[in-house]
Every structure is written in C-alpha cells, then in structure tokens.
Amino acid sequence: MSPAALLSQLLQLAIAMLLAPLLLGWVNQCRAWLQNKSAPSILLPYRLIRKLFHKDAVVAVNASPIFRITPYIVFAAMALAAAIVPSLATDLPFARVADAIALVGLFALARVFIALAAMDIGTAFGSMGARREMFVGFLAEPALLMVLFTASLISGSTSLPTIVDSLAHSEIAIYPSLAFAGVAFTMVSLAENARIPIDNPATHLELTMVHEAMLLEYSARHLALIEWASALKLFNYSCIGLALFFPFGIAEGSADWLAIIGATPVLIAKLAFGGFALALIETLSAKLRIFRAPEFLGTAFLLAVLGMLVNQLLGG
C-alpha cells in the first residue's frame, strides 16, 4: 500500500463525511430556488446535526438493544460504503474488501436494521414505514444490481475501482448500454434516497411518508447519526452515479499526490451539478401513489436489463 493510496483513501473518506450534509443543503437550496421559495441556509443540515448532538436522548421504555445500536450500524455501513465507492481516486486500499455486489449488500444491511428498529417500538407509523421501505427496497435492489452488472459487463469485473478505471481510461468510447443503465440508476437512486416520485423528504404528513415514518421515535444523537447517514447515502449514490457515468477527472490507477488533490475540485463541481439536476427532477415530477412504485421501479429494472441486452448486441 503506497502512501498516496492511503492518502487518497483517507481524503476520500473525510470528504464524504464532511461534504455529505453540504450536498443535502445544496439540493434543498436549489429546490427552494426552483420552487420560488426563499432558500434555507446551505449549512442547515450541519446546524441540525450539531443541535441534535447537544440534546439528551430519549428512548422508549420498551425499546430493545436493536433500537439503540441501529443508528451506529447504519452510520457505519454508509461510512464504509463511502470508503469503497471510488469518487476521488481508483487506487483505494479499502475497496479490495468489497465489490459492487457487496456494496448493494451494505445498503441492504442498513435498510434491514433501520426497518427492524422502526418496528421495534411497536408504533403503527413505525411499522407502516418499515413495511413500505422494504417494499420499495426489494424492488430497487435488483434494478441497482442490474445497473452495476451492465457496467461490470463492459469492464469484465465487479470490482468498482476496476470498472471505473476501465471506463475512465479508454479513449473516447460511447457505450449505448450505459445510457440505459444511467436512466435506470437515476430512477433507483431517487427511490432509494426517499426522493420525490416515491417519497417526499420534506413531508411530515403521516399518511404519505416512508423514510420519515421510521425515524419518528429517534431523538438527539441517534437521530443525528441517522440524518447524517441519510446524507451520506445520498452522497454515496451520487458518487456511484458520477463514477459510472461521468468518470472523467478521477485520479486513475496509482496516481501521485497532485492528481489526487486535483481530483477534489472536479468532484465538488460534478456533485454541485448533480445536486442541481436532482433538485430539478424533484421539482418537475409529482409524487407517485405508493402503489405506483412497483411500476416506476419495474421500469428501472427493465431498462437496466435492456442495457445488458444492448451491451450484448452492440458489444459495448
């Protein structure tokens, strides 16, 4: 393990941890602009997390240990995912631990625990939210896997750094299959991050919420960790999307220090653009009924499968 690789790993992890709430704030700000509202401060997520860390935690009397450890597991899973996804450089020592399939498993682990914790207290909203979350999750996961398989077919490996290396390294080559995978991935990440066509992140209206319903019983540092983990999840999904579909600017292979430092502003610019695109999608679309979710995610799955078929037909 070279020092440059270690540096890129640590820098990437630190950037993910620190910038994830900023990305969330940026998306909220863009959305407010687009909807002609006065925008909240871009630093609002940081203030929220700091405020929550200073409060005293209240835990329901009948809560089991699962309820207490879930925030830590969810946060750890998202932090590990942030270490695996190549966003700055592709020479990541951590990334050898897990490939693309294990990454999907990591997201699933976080989902299972958060759903268990929501059902643990036994409130109606918690279990309703948990059921809906699993309902969305079991439809989104195969589509995400298919998207990653399409990228794997092109590069011949399921290891994320290898995929990104081969996509970023080849000369100007257009992969039509990635167009399908890109659309499918956008749909999946909207659903997975509780964004508008499936869930409204701004709502506290009990009957329509999915992600928020599961967090109702959490307070203080537990809630802070979960909020931070959701911001990290959005960051991770954005980074996966950028790495697969816009891999330019990333430090390839065993890069030197300068290349790694130089990749940082490129990443931030790409994330700013991606966040604006997300806000635009959210503004332009309306929330679907929950029973339309299978159709939405089924379409994502079919598009990802089509991507694989086109890959077979056109050879790339």
Next chain:
Amino acid sequence: MANVPLWAQLINLFAAVLLLLAFAMLAQRRVLTLIDLFAAQGFALACSTAIVAYATHQAHLYWSAGITLLLKVLLLPWLLHRLIRKLDVKWDVEGLINIPTTMLFGIVLVVFSFNLALPIAQLASTVSRATLGIAMASVMLSFLMMITRRKAIPQVIGFLSMENGLFFAATSATYGMPMVVELGIALDVLVAMLILGVFFFQIREQFDSLDLQHLEKLKESE
C-alpha cells in the same frame, strides 16, 4: 470498442436512444407526452440518418434526414397537437393490459428481435449493421403499442413510430432506400395522418368516443 470509429459509436448511441424512447412511449400514460416522445424519436432518427450520410458520403441521405426532421419532428407532432386540441381529448392513455405487463412483453419482444437480427446482421456489410436488431425491436414495440392501446390517437402514434423503426432499419442495413421510395413513404405517412384525422372526427361523431372497441360491434342495437 475503441477501435470502432466515432461516428459508428454515435449511430449505436442514437439507436439505443431510439429504443429507449420506444420503451418510454410504451410506458407513457399521457397523450400529450406521448406526442413529445414521438417528436424526440423522430429527432434521434434524423440525427442518426445525418451521421450515416456524413460517414458514407451519400448526399441523398441528407435529404431524407431533412425530410424526417421536417415531417416527424415538426409537422406531424403539430398536426397531432392540433387534432387533440380540436377533439378536446387530453385523457390518459387507456391500455387493454396494464403497463408493467406491457413492458414485460416488450422486453420479450426485444430479446426475440435481437436474436432474429443476429444472423441477418452478419450477412450485411455496413458498419451500422449491429443496429438492425434495435430497429426491429422498435418496430415490434410500436406494434405492441398499437395492439395494447384502446383509444385511436395512441394507436396512430404507434403506427407513426413503427414507420420510424422501419426507416431506421433501412438506413442501418442498406444505407437508405432510393430517394423515390423515401419520398413516397414520407408522403404516405403524411396523407395517412390527414385521413386518420378525418376518421377521428367521424368515429367520434358516430360513437361519442374514440374508443375503438365500439367499432367491433356489427349491429347498432346490442
């Protein structure tokens, strides 16, 4: 992939976009968006034809790209929009089977036509021969759309987009048909559109609806 020239990659990309739009049309519930998607498909077709023309130095393909642009991106969508405004039919598209099932059928059709096109494409000598499968798939998907839609306007859009697929098959397999044939087809599509527009008014006058199931009845009293 890197040894294929850029223009061939661009043709492949537009072929993929064509297929993507065919699927989007299959999944679409609103008539107005359906027309916009049809216009977008026409635009992708015009672009890919222009690229084939540039790559193979065939001047007449520029003409057919121009005709496609004029007819399928501007004129036909405008006619359809006008028709919808006059008929005052902005309802959602009604399907005979629900949309997820239709999409599943669609994917089966894509697999079928990819397999069917594979041996044919090996006989062709053009660079863009691999896209023949995609062209066939979009023809099949438009067929499926015509079959599964209940109302008249989505069926007509399916018919028009099927012509898109056929046109794309012609350009990708043989670098386009003779100019006379292309002009004839373009005129045919335009005339068909006009006649079907008149038909819509007649059908609605008779049945107070554009639901084509009414046409299946033979007697008036039933």
